[in-house]
Amino acid sequence: MKALVLAGGSGTRLRPFSHSMPKQLVPVANRPVLAHVLDGVRELGVAEIGIVVGDRAAEIEAAVGDGAGLGARVTYIPQERPLGLAHAVRLARPFLGDDDFALFLGDNILLPGVARAAADFRTRRPAAQVVVQKVADPRHFGVAEIDQDGAVLAVAEKPAEPRGDLALIGVYFFTPEIHRAVEAIRPSARGELEITDAIQWLATSGAAVRATEYTGFWKDTGRPEDLLACNRRLLEELEPRVEGDVDGGSRVLGRVVVEPGARVVRSRISGPAVIGARTVVEDCEIGPYTSIGADCELRASALADSIIMERTRVLHTRGLAGSLIGRSAVIAPPEDRGVPGELLVGDHSLVAWKG
Secondary structure: OEEEEEEOOOOHHHOOHHHHOOHHHOEEOOEEHHHHHHHHHHOOOOOEEEEEEOOOHHHHHHHHOOOHHHOOEEEEEEOOOOOOHHHHHHHOHHHHOOOOEEEEEOOEEEEOOOHHHHHHHHHHOOOEEEEEEEOOOHHHOEEEEEOOOOEEEEEEEOOOOOOOOEEEEEEEEEOOHHHHHHHHOOOOOOOOOOHHHHHHHHHHOOOOEEEEEOOOEEEEOOOHHHHHHHHHHHHOOOOOEEOOEEOOOOEEEOOEEEOOOOEEEOOEEEOOEEEOOOOEEEOOEEOOOEEEOOOOEEEOOEEEOOEEOOOOEEEOEEOEEOOEEOOOOEEOOOOOEEOOOOOEEOOOOEEOOOO
16 A cells, blocks of 8 residues: 655635744654654554645655655655646546555544554445534535444535534545546636545445444644644654753753753743753743644743744743744844743844833
8 A cells, every 4th residue: 555645735714834944844842744644544554645735845755855764665646736636636537546545634643543443444445535623613624424333325525514423534545446436527617637526426326335433633733832732742652762962950840851952040841841952941841732842942932832933942932832933033022021922033033012
């Protein structure tokens, strides 16, 4: 079985961060979202991975490389415009050949992974298998209607009146029969080749289509609040380790990672939290669910439940929480100040305030 990972979307809901980096490379728990997705792919024992990339292809390729670090071989498949999941499958046909494959969205995080669904697919080998989860408002998702035995009766993309509450969560398994369906469908009203239309075509034609219900943690990381939720969940799995320097005047409590070259001076860090390589934390209080990237500087500040990206400086700032701070940003009031609310700060920004 091969894997196809879609990493070509523009990420408009993640601006300003997606102005300066692909949304799939925004860090959670100090690693890009895409790295966590590829962890899930690797758990399936897949040796060949195709990654569909758009106009930020060079950045994706620089971050992932040739796949050697994953124990796999990575092939990059360019897509000029995001014209739907089924369009990506069509573009990837030369890579996929006549092999079975798993399709992953490159910005969805699932914990634990989908090994059980993969095993079910390999055992039964239906033409298509979707992974679904119950949601409160299915109108925002692809929705599957299934019978009591797990057979898919119908699928619809963001229906106004859903016939069920089982949302497609961005992981699919296919045999080569999907290619026949992709060639048969036409663009939807929004101008895209919808994978839901291809799956429906298979079901209508009498092919076996099944669903596996997923009950673990699942988030589409398309919004800042979802990134923070993923950051919290991933940090809960940290194995504590201190590879940097923590002085005698500091306290490190709970699940905390201090990466190599980092220095913690006269500070208190309450986990789960991660302090990136070569970062300096001095006279600070770092609360739970905080990820601080590499090469940062934090002095005389208090923060929690936030993502601080690499090369950023946070100085004399109190009460920072529920915030995303981009790369090489500076948060620097003229003297000790409390934060006037949650902050979303893009790369290379300066934030300072008075009064």
